[in-house]
Amino acid sequence: MAYKDEQLNEEKVFKDPVHRYVHVKDQVIWDLIAAPEFQRLRRIKQLGTTNYTFHGAEHSRFNHSLGVYEIVRRIIYNFQDRPHWNNDERLLCLCAALLHDLGHGPFSHSFEKVFKLDHEHFTKEIIVGDTQINKILEKVSPGFARKVADVIAKTYEDQLVVSLISSQIDADRMDYLQRDAYFTGVSYGHFDMERILRVMRPIEDQVVIKSTGMHAVEDYIMSRYQMYWQVYFHPVTRSAEVILSKILHRAKYLFETKDFKFKLEPTHFMSFFTGNVSLEEYLKLDESIVHYYFQLWQQEDDEILSDLCERFMNRRLFKYIEFNPNLQMNEWMELYRLFQSAGIDPEYYLVVDSSSDLPYDFYRPGEEEERLPIHLLMPNKGLKELSRHSDIVESISGKKRTDHKLYFPMDMLDAIKDETVKAKIKEILHGQGEIENVE
Structure with a gap:
């Protein structure tokens, strides 16, 4: 029997808090799960610093990846023998x-911004490079690894296959919304x-939804909207991310400073600092390693690095106010000058952070990110774009919401010795609105 057709002697199951069970019968899938590059995902949190806000958010990208697999397995089971579906x-x-999600690194998005990395690039490199994952996929058939990479990169010729894991209603989103809601303890993501799985239908190059399932899709869209603003963009989580990013920036700056020597x-981090990260080095870095260095850097001679690491490790986060730099540039410049006068480096301790999300969009040709819309399959077999049939979705369709906040260490401001400078800083901050705690 060909490797691609090999089945386990007995079906294996993973007990899962979201899907109850994750079922594995294919030998290929079982081997991929056991590969070291996939096991590494156990050491990468799904939600980065969100556990600073919601203490239960300790789940990993390993959990999520199994969940996405399970949803796709169920979809495919429902698609068997339907027109337009190729079971091959x-x-x-x-x-x-x-x-x-194989290429995600520790605290993925913060790392990517600081070191100008792309997890999708590393996902492809792991799949087509010299790895155990690649060996398993190539054993299926020569070139099979490249096909898998193309599906994930959304360049595979059969866009119906792509849409199962990358569209506005896909297995990836359906798993992370429910999983993140479960582990954060909120009700929004359910x-x-x-x-939805029962009313999904394969049509040529996309998955569509029977019109009778529209209300379930509306619920899904609103769940996503609420999760982004109540969980993913939570200002306390963002405060922790701001500090994390500043630690990495400071460590990189010190590495580039010839007269500074780290105690260890x-x-x-060497290849990340130099911008020449090999796949082997990338795979060696996970969140346990990052925490190890942050623990050590609390004792470093550089006051800024030491302070930021102590804050991150012990959850002494920055306070924040609502602040739009586009409208309040004069206040921003004055605060920057006053922080310098007080001996507080504004590059690390006065940070504007912006979050934005577009919960649902219809197709807009020529836009930077063209989003294929969700189509409803009507009783007459015609297709109708979701927002043209749903008042709820229409009300938020194409509407991008952006949120700006200014983060700073209130304890440092309280310790400023120059009372005049201190008073001016607090006057500006209080003039922008209430200063929010992060407890």
């Missing part, structure tokens, strides 16, 4: 679903996934 793509879909050479 079954294993390809399962592998792409399982491996779609929706009737079973209903940051071996695992």
Whole structure:
């Protein structure tokens, strides 16, 4: 029997808090899960610094990847023997679903911004490079690894396959919304996934939804909207991310400063600092390693690095106010000057952070990110774009919401000795609105 067709002697199951069970029958899938590059995802949190706000958010990208695989497995089971569905793509879909987040690094998005990295690039490199994952995929058939990488990169010729894990209603989003809601303990992310799976239909190059399932999709869209603003963009989580980013910036700056010597050479960060990260070095860095260095850097001679690491490790976060730099540039410049006068480096201790989200959009040709809309399959077999049939979705469709906040260490401001400077800083800050605690 060909490797691609090999089945386990007995079905394996993973007990899962969201889907109850994750079912594995294919030998290929079982082997991929056991590969070291996939096991590494156990050491990468799904939600980065969100556990500073919601203490239960300790789940990993390993959990999420299994969940996406399980949803795709169920979708494919429902698609069997339906027109437009090619069951020869079954294993390809399962592998792409399982491996779609393979390239995420520690505190993924913060790392990517500071070191100008792209997790999608590393996902592709792990799949097509000299790895255990690649060996398993190539054993299926020569070139199979490239097909999996193309599906994840959204360049695969069969866009129906791509849409299962990358569209405005896909297995990736359906898992992370429910999983993140479960582990953060909030109610926003829950929706009737079973209903959505039942009304999904394959049509040529996309998955569509039977019109009878529209209300379940509305619920899904609103769940996503609420999760972004109540969980993913929570200002306390963002405060922790601001400090994390500033630690990495400071460590990189010190590395580039010839007369500074770390007490322990940051071996695992070297290639990140120099901007020449190999796949082997990338795979060696996970969140346990990052925490190890942050723990050590609390004792470093550089006051800024030491202070930021102590804040991050012990959750002494920055306070914040609502602040739009586009409208309040004069106040920003004055605060910057006053922080310098007080001996507080504004590059690290006065930070504007902006969050924005577009919960649902219809197709807009030529836009930077063209979003394929969700289509409803009407009783007459015609297709209708969701927002043209749903008043709820229409009300938020195409509306981008942006939120700006200014973060700063209130304890440092309280310790300023020059009472005049201190008073001016606090006058400006209090004039912008209430200063929010992060407890």
